[in-house]
Amino acid sequence: MRQAKTSWKWIVALFSLLLTFLIWRQGLKDSFDRPSVAPKISLMQTEMAVSASSSIPESLKDVLLGSEPQKKLYEALRSISFDQMDDRQRLLLATLEESENEQEIILKNDFKDINLEKVRNYILDSKRGIKLSSFPDLNEIKLDPLLYQLSCSKLDFSDEICINERFNKITSLRLLSSQFLPLFASFIGTILLIKYALIFLRKKNNQWPEIAAPPLLIIDMIILISGGFVVIGEVVFPALLLPIIDLLFNNLTSPLKESLRVLIGYCSMTIAPLLIIRYQLKGLISKELEGGWLQWKIKPIKEGIFQAISGWLMIMPLVLLVGWLMNEIIGDQGGSNPLLELVLSSDQFIPLFFLLITTVVLAPVFEELVFRGVLLPVLVSKVGKISGVLLSALIFALAHLSVGELPPLFVLGIGLGLMRLSSGRLFPCALMHSLWNGFTFASLILVT
Numbered sequence: 001m002r003q004a005k006t007s008w009k010w011i012v013a014l015f016s017l018l019l020t021f022l023i024w025r026q027g028l029k030d031s032f033d034r035p036s037v038a039p040k041i042s043l044m045q046t047e048m049a050v051s052a053s054s055s056i057p058e059s060l061k062d063v064l065l066g067s068e069p070q071k072k073l074y075e076a077l078r079s080i081s082f083d084q085m086d087d088r089q090r091l092l093l094a095t096l097e098e099s100e101n102e103q104e105i106i107l108k109n110d111f112k113d114i115n116l117e118k119v120r121n122y123i124l125d126s127k128r129g130i131k132l133s134s135f136p137d138l139n140e141i142k143l144d145p146l147l148y149q150l151s152c153s154k155l156d157f158s159d160e161i162c163i164n165e166r167f168n169k170i171t172s173l174r175l176l177s178s179q180f181l182p183l184f185a186s187f188i189g190t191i192l193l194i195k196y197a198l199i200f201l202r203k204k205n206n207q208w209p210e211i212a213a214p215p216l217l218i219i220d221m222i223i224l225i226s227g228g229f230v231v232i233g234e235v236v237f238p239a240l241l242l243p244i245i246d247l248l249f250n251n252l253t254s255p256l257k258e259s260l261r262v263l264i265g266y267c268s269m270t271i272a273p274l275l276i277i278r279y280q281l282k283g284l285i286s287k288e289l290e291g292g293w294l295q296w297k298i299k300p301i302k303e304g305i306f307q308a309i310s311g312w313l314m315i316m317p318l319v320l321l322v323g324w325l326m327n328e329i330i331g332d333q334g335g336s337n338p339l340l341e342l343v344l345s346s347d348q349f350i351p352l353f354f355l356l357i358t359t360v361v362l363a364p365v366f367e368e369l370v371f372r373g374v375l376l377p378v379l380v381s382k383v384g385k386i387s388g389v390l391l392s393a394l395i396f397a398l399a400h401l402s403v404g405e406l407p408p409l410f411v412l413g414i415g416l417g418l419m420r421l422s423s424g425r426l427f428p429c430a431l432m433h434s435l436w437n438g439f440t441f442a443s444l445i446l447v448t
Contacts, residue, residue, distance in 0.1 A: 013219045016226035023230055027401035036404055037340045038327075044344075044447045045175065046073045047092075051146050052172035054163050064176060070096060087111040088147060091119060095150035100127060115141050119151045126155055135161055178446040185439075186320055189313035196314070209424025213381035214284055214293045214374065221378055224276050225395060229370060232272035241268045258342055259351035263358050270366045277374055294373040297425040307423050308431035315415035315436070319408045326407050337402055343444045352445070359441055364433035371396045371413070372420040372429045380421070389417035412436060 049069035056064055066072065074096040077089055085093070094106045107124060111117040119141060122132060135152045142148050145167040152162035245264050249257045281293050298304065339359060346352050371392055380388035393413025397406050419429050 009219055009223065012227060013222040016231050017222055019235075020226040020230045023235060024398055024401065028398075028403050028406075031401055031403045034338065034402075037344060040341075040344060041444075041447055043073075043076050045178070046076050047146055048171050048175040048447065049073075051149070051168050052175050053168075054159070055165065055168045055172045087113050087116045088144070091116055092147060092150060094120070094123060095147075095154040103127070119147075123151065123154055131156075174446045178443055182316065182320065182439075182443070185313055186317035189316045192310055193314045193317070208422050211377045211380055211421060211424065212293055212295055213377035214281055216280055216374075216378050218378070218382060220280055221375055224273060224280065224370070224374065225399075228273040228276040229269075229399065233269040237268045237271065238265055241265065255342060255346040255348065255351040256354075259346065259354040262339065262342065263354045263362075266358050266362055270362070273366075273370055277369070280374075293377075294369065294426055295424065296373075296427050298427045304423075304425060304427045304431060307419065307425075307428040308435060311415060311419045311428065311432040312435040312439075315412060315432075318415070319411050322411050323408045337400065337405060340440075340444060343441060344448055347448065356441060360434050360438045364430045364437060367396070368416070368426060368430040368433055372416055373426050376417055376420055385421060389414055389421065392417055 046069060049065045050073050053061060053065055053069055061067075074093070077085075077093040077096070080089060082090075090106055091111070094103050097103045097106060103123075104127075107120050111120055118136065122136070126132070132155060135155060135157050141151070142164075145164040149162045149164065153159070242261065242265055245261055249260055252260070284293065339355065343352070343355055346355065375395065376388055376392040379391055382388075383391065393410050393416075396413035396416075397409035400406075400409055402409075416429050416433060419432055420426065423429075
């Protein structure tokens with residue numbers, strides 16, 4: 001009977017592993033075709049620099065904003081092909097274009113947006129010598145202060161009329177926050193890294209807490225990750241549920257529809273792995289371990305929060321360094337997580353709230369439970385600490401199906417694995433993961 005059960009498990013495991021290989025290969029291949037959000041974020045930051053330039057003292061502009069932000073915005077817009085430009089980008093480019101011939105080409109075709117079309121006509125009229133006595137009170141254009149400022153200035157009106165000083169001051173604060181907070185966090189993290197490295201070198205016999213590894217086999221981990229997480233969680237359940245979700249929310253508008261789709265889709269993805277973990281751990285004697293086999297150990301809370309913040313700070317400079325090196329060596333690899341694009345394109349509270357719950361609460365708790373709660377301890381018990389951390393980090397990075405984010409996620413996975421081993425707790429790992437996702441989320445909000 002036992003042999004039949006083992007044979008059944010091996011058949012399921014090998015079949016799941018084969019499907020996982022095919023799914024991940026296709027997913028990583030498809031990620032090459034997904035555009036990176038990096039150019040979009042860079043363009044947004046450049047637009048913010050143009051807006052902020054009127055609120056920054058001249059002596060600090062080069063340091064805080066770089067030289068000639070308007071020129072950089074012009075070059076960034078010029079790098080976009082005309083067929084991929086929207087009307088707003090065309091109008092921005094026209095306001096920055098000095099060549100009248102080039103401006104004629106940019107404004108040649110009509111705009112779909114009525115208000116943008118009006119501004120286009122005003123600029124074309126000014127080229128023909130028809131001047132406006134005052135800039136029209138176009139409310140839709142005023143909702144876009146940068147476009148209003150540049151088009152108003154293009155029509156030779158004064159800065160007092162064209163510039164929204166309050167908006168520009170707020171933009172300068174957002175821009176500086178988005179640029180200097182990661183640098184500040186990386187600086188503190190580097191100091192902590194050096195500190196803990198010296199402590200580790202001086203105390204060679206420094207012992208980490210014992211990790212409670214459930215008496216499970218590698219084959220059980222294959223069934224959990226390949227069968228539950230990948231095949232059922234990422235393929236089967238979404239294929240069954242997403243059409244129903246689309247049908248139920250068909251009348252909703254974007255981005256609310258997409259954010260609900262992401263939230264419900266992610267919740268459905270967790271069902272199979274959680275049921276498998278429950279089945280695998282059910283009946284196992286935990287030897288009265290504090291926190292059980294998963295060792296959440298939420299208390300003491302203050303210590304867990306301190307460990308999570310320290311770990312997040314220390315991993316920040318390493319992830320940023322790896323990302324920078326990859327960009328310098330290979331260039332923009334593309335394949336950004338679609339969630340990033342959703343956050344950038346959402347400007348409503350409720351959709352952003354659903355995305356926040358998914359990325360900052362659900363994803364960290366679920367992924368830490370699977371990768372550092374069960375997978376890592378079992379791997380450590382079978383192949384040792386170093387190999388276990390590296391292997392679990394690699395699986396964690398591959399599971400996100402994004403070539404461009406693979407190296408940074410691998411480094412993040414190593415940091416989370418070391419946190420699990422050094423703290424002997426799962427709670428700091430989930431909180432550290434949540435801090436990382438939350439900081440990324442906040443950074444995207446700052447530039448939108």
